[in-house]
Amino acid sequence: MFSRAAWSLVLRNRRHGTRGSHGPGGIARGEGKMPPYTNYYAQRSYPMPDEPFCTELSAEQQALKDKEKGSWTQLSHAEKVALYRLQFHETFAEMNRRSNEWKTVVGCVFFFCGFTALLIWWQHVYVFPEKPITLTDEWKARQLQRILDMKGNPVQGLASCWDYEKKQWKK
Amino acid sequence: MASGALMKPQMHGLLVKHLRFHIVGAFIVSLGVAAFYKFVVAEPRKKTYADSYRNYDSMKDFEEMRKAGIFQSAK
Numbered sequence: 001m002f003s004r005a006a007w008s009l010v011l012r013n014r015r016h017g018t019r020g021s022h023g024p025g026g027i028a029r030g031e032g033k034m035p036p037y038t039n040y041y042a043q044r045s046y047p048m049p050d051e052p053f054c055t056e057l058s059a060e061q062q063a064l065k066d067k068e069k070g071s072w073t074q075l076s077h078a079e080k081v082a083l084y085r086l087q088f089h090e091t092f093a094e095m096n097r098r099s100n101e102w103k104t105v106v107g108c109v110f111f112f113c114g115f116t117a118l119l120i121w122w123q124h125v126y127v128f129p130e131k132p133i134t135l136t137d138e139w140k141a142r143q144l145q146r147i148l149d150m151k152g153n154p155v156q157g158l159a160s161c162w163d164y165e166k167k168q169w170k171k
Numbered sequence: 172m173a174s175g176a177l178m179k180p181q182m183h184g185l186l187v188k189h190l191r192f193h194i195v196g197a198f199i200v201s202l203g204v205a206a207f208y209k210f211v212v213a214e215p216r217k218k219t220y221a222d223s224y225r226n227y228d229s230m231k232d233f234e235e236m237r238k239a240g241i242f243q244s245a246k
Contacts, residue, residue, distance in 0.1 A: 149239035151232065155223045156216065164235070 040089050044096055053089045061086060 040053045057065060061082075067075065068083055075083070084091075133139055151159045163170045181188070237245050 146241060149236060149241045151236065155220050 042089065042095055047092065047095065048088070052087045054086045057086070 040049065040051065042049055054061065064079060064082060065086070067079070072080075089095075134143075148159055148162050154160055161170050162168075236242065240246075
């Protein structure tokens with residue numbers, strides 16, 4: 001399951017500039033081999049690759065290709081479909097079908113976020129030095145008291161929330 | 172192939188249509204955002220400041236600060 005997801009990710013990242021005459025390489029060697037078809041991958045942004053889907057044709061397929069060179073009105077519906085399938089692997093509807101890949105991606109993202117959290121926790125315990133004196137609670141309390149004494153932002157900001165008569169935060 | 176006849180799509184004037192829609196929309200959105208900000212943020216803030224400083228006694232404020240001991244030059 002993982003390898004298939006990885007393969008489809010690899011394929012999706014191919015852009016048509018990287019396609020040589022051998023097509024978008026990598027897939028059909030192992031995964032999803034369908035004889036006698038070769039490497040062929042079409043995507044929504046590059047729907048008509050240079051090479052046809054089937055390059056090794058049997059005798060009757062070759063006969064069909066020769067018939068295609070004549071007038072197309074003589075082709076039956078089934079023959080047209082067969083020619084399409086020779087040229088292209090999937091229809092647009094099949095090519096653009098949804099998949100469940102997003103679940104894998106989201107799951108992996110969350111997994112690695114969790115792993116990073118573990119690393120950060122370890123770092124917090126074993127790497128970080130002592131807190132400086134200015135971050136201790138006592139110092140921060142004295143700092144806040146000083147800001148309130150100076151009436152910092154008395155109209156809409158911090159000191160406006162402090163009740164100076166009752167010496168507490170305004171309700 | 173197609174069972175029913177499809178409508179002919181628009182062939183010309185696509186950029187003009189796109190520009191008109193978006194220019195008008197941009198005007199409306201930006202004016203709307205500006206008006207929203209003015210009446211929801213700026214005007215109330217101006218009023219709050221005006222109310223706060225209407226009866227402001229700076230000497231009393233200074234005395235309170237001096238008693239709190241924050242000044243170095245006026246103890």
